[in-house]
Amino acid sequence: MRKILTGIFICIALTSFAACKNKKDAANENVISFTMAESNPSGSISAWVDEAFIEKVTELSNGKIKITLHTDSILGDNASVMDIMTKPNSEIHLARVSPASLVKYNCEKHELLDIPFTFVNREHFWNFAFSPVAQTILDEPYENKIGVKGLFFAEEGFRHFFSTQKLNGLADFKGVKIRTAGNSIMVKIAESIQGVPVPVSFSDLYSALQTGVVDIAEQPIANYLSNHFNKIAPYMILDGHQLGVAEVVITADAWNSLTKEQQDIMYEASRYAGNYCKKISEEAENTAKLSLQSEGASFTEVKDISAWQTACADVIRIASKKNPDLYAEIVKLAK
Numbered sequence: 001m002r003k004i005l006t007g008i009f010i011c012i013a014l015t016s017f018a019a020c021k022n023k024k025d026a027a028n029e030n031v032i033s034f035t036m037a038e039s040n041p042s043g044s045i046s047a048w049v050d051e052a053f054i055e056k057v058t059e060l061s062n063g064k065i066k067i068t069l070h071t072d073s074i075l076g077d078n079a080s081v082m083d084i085m086t087k088p089n090s091e092i093h094l095a096r097v098s099p100a101s102l103v104k105y106n107c108e109k110h111e112l113l114d115i116p117f118t119f120v121n122r123e124h125f126w127n128f129a130f131s132p133v134a135q136t137i138l139d140e141p142y143e144n145k146i147g148v149k150g151l152f153f154a155e156e157g158f159r160h161f162f163s164t165q166k167l168n169g170l171a172d173f174k175g176v177k178i179r180t181a182g183n184s185i186m187v188k189i190a191e192s193i194q195g196v197p198v199p200v201s202f203s204d205l206y207s208a209l210q211t212g213v214v215d216i217a218e219q220p221i222a223n224y225l226s227n228h229f230n231k232i233a234p235y236m237i238l239d240g241h242q243l244g245v246a247e248v249v250i251t252a253d254a255w256n257s258l259t260k261e262q263q264d265i266m267y268e269a270s271r272y273a274g275n276y277c278k279k280i281s282e283e284a285e286n287t288a289k290l291s292l293q294s295e296g297a298s299f300t301e302v303k304d305i306s307a308w309q310t311a312c313a314d315v316i317r318i319a320s321k322k323n324p325d326l327y328a329e330i331v332k333l334a335k
Contacts, residue, residue, distance in 0.1 A: 032262075033066045034093035034254060037075040039202055044226040045277070045284050046096050046246055047071050049154045053248065053273035060265040067094060077202045078181075085251050086147040093254040096154075099137075099247050100183035105146040109137045110247075112327050114185040115319045116312045117305070119243040122155065124334040126278050129153040130271075133329045141249070148249040152270035154277040156244035157220035157285040160236050162229060164215055167237040167300055170194075170307060179205060179217040188315045189241060193308070209233050220244040222281075222288040230297040237300040239308055248273070 036054070040046045047069070054067045075081055075092055078101040084092050086105060099110040112118070119125045128134050129152075138150030161167060161178075170193055178195035180186040181202065190197035195216065200208045208214045209232050217233065223244070224230060248270065255263065289299070302308070309316075320327040 030064055031066050032064065032257075033068070034250075035075070035091060036067050036069045036094040036096075037081045037092050038069060038071040038096050039073045039077050039081070040071065040096075040223060041226050042071045044071075045156045045220075045222050045281055046154070048280065048284075049246070049273050049277045050096055050248070052276040053152075053269050056269035056272045057265060060268055061262065065262060065265065073203050079201070082148075085249070088147070088253070090147070090251050090253065092251075094151075094248065094250045096246055096248050098181075098183075099245055100181065100185065102141055102146075102148075102247075102249075103183060105141065106144055107140045107146070108322050109140045109326060111185060111319055112323060112330060113137070113245045114183065114242060115316055115327070116185075116189055116241045117309050117316065118327075118330060120334045122243075122278075122282060125155055125243055125245070127333040128330055129155075129274055129278075131333060133326065133333065136326065138247070142252060142255075145252075147252050149252055149255050151248045151250055151266060152274045154246040154248070154274060155281055156246055157222055157281060158238075158240035159218050159220050159242045159244050160224075160238050160240060161216055161218045162224055162233050162236040163217075164209060164212075164233045164235070166235050166298065167216075169237075169300075169302075170311065173216065176216055177212075177214045179208060179214040185315060185319055188319075189312060192311050192315050205229075206232065218242075221285050221292070224297075225288040225292050230292050230295060234297045235300070236292075236297060237302060239302050239305065241308065241312070 036050060038047055038050050050069050054069060057065050057067055076084065078097045081092055081095045082097060082101045084090050085095060099113040102110045134153055138153070142149035174194040176195050177198045178190040179200045180190055180197040181199070187197045198214050200214055205217055206227070206229065209217060209229065217229070218241070219227070219229065224236065250266070258266070
C-alpha cells in the first residue's frame with residue numbers, strides 16, 4: 001500500500017510541477033525554474049545543505065534561477081529519482097543522491113566511494129571532496145552520457161548499524177536480516193559479516209523494521225534521528241563502516257540549457273554548499289546523538305575496528321580492482 005501511495009504522490013508532484021521543467025516562469029520570463037528531489041526529511045543535514053546550495057544559487061543569479069526543493073521522498077527514493085532523471089525531458093532537474101545509485105548506470109568510479117573503511121575521518125573526506133580526484137568522479141556520469149552531471153559532494157557522517165535488538169559486536173550479525181539498498185557493495189558487506197542481505201527501499205525501511213522484514217539497517221546518526229528509526233530500532237553500534245557520502249546531480253538537459261555564466265553560478269554555489277556541509281555536519285551529528293540518548297537510544301562503541309576491516313577485506317580488494325590507481329589516490333588524501 002505504501003508503494004502505491006508513494007507512486008500516487010510522485011505522479012501528483014510531477015504533474016503539479018511540470019511547468020517547472022526548465023521553462024521560463026510565467027510571472028517572469030527571465031526566471032528559470034528547476035525542481036529538486038531530496039529523500040531525507042526537512043531538518044536533516046542533507047536538506048540543510050540542499051537549502052544552502054539553493055539560497056546561494058538564488059543570490060548569485062539575482063533570483064533568475066529558481067530551485068524548488070521537495071524533501072521526504074515526495075518525488076521518490078534515490079533509485080526512482082535517478083530512473084526519472086536519466087530519461088529525456090525529466091521533470092526532476094536536480095537531486096541529492098547517494099553515489100551508489102549511479103553505479104547501476106555504469107559509473108564504476110562512483111563505487112569507490114562506497115568501499116568500506118575508505119575514509120579514516122571527516123578531514124580525509126573533505127581533502128577528497130575539494131580535490132581534482134573528486135571532480136573526476138563527479139564528471140563520470142556526464143562523460144558517460146547517462147543524462148546527469150555531478151555538481152558536488154557532501155557528507156552526512158559515518159554510517160553505523162542499528163537494530164531492534166542489542167548489538168555488542170560482529171557475532172550479533174550472524175544469520176540476521178540486514179537491510180540493503182540494492183547496491184552490490186552493501187550486499188557484500190552484509191555477507192562478509194555473516195548477515196543475510198534483504199533489499200528494502202528507503203521509503204519502506206521503517207515499516208520493514210516494524211514488521212520484522214529486516215532486523216538491522218544502517219544510517220548516519222543524524223539521519224537515524226531525523227527519520228525516527230530510533231523509535232523502533234533503538235540500538236546502534238558505532239562501527240563506521242562507510243561514510244555517508246552525498247552527491248548533488250543535475251540533468252544533462254538542464255545543465256546544457258544554462259549559459260556559461262549560469263553554469264559558473266552553479267559551480268560557485270556547489271563550492272559554497274560543500275563548505276557549509278563541512279562546517280555543520282559534525283556538530284549536527286553530535287547534537288543528534290545527545291537527542292537520541294535523551295530518547296533512550298543505546299550506543300555501543302567499537303574500540304578496535306580491525307576485526308571489521310578484516311571481515312571486509314575481500315570487499316575492499318574486489319571493489320577497488322577496476323580503478324586501483326584512482327582508489328589509491330583517494331586513500332592517499334588521508335595524509
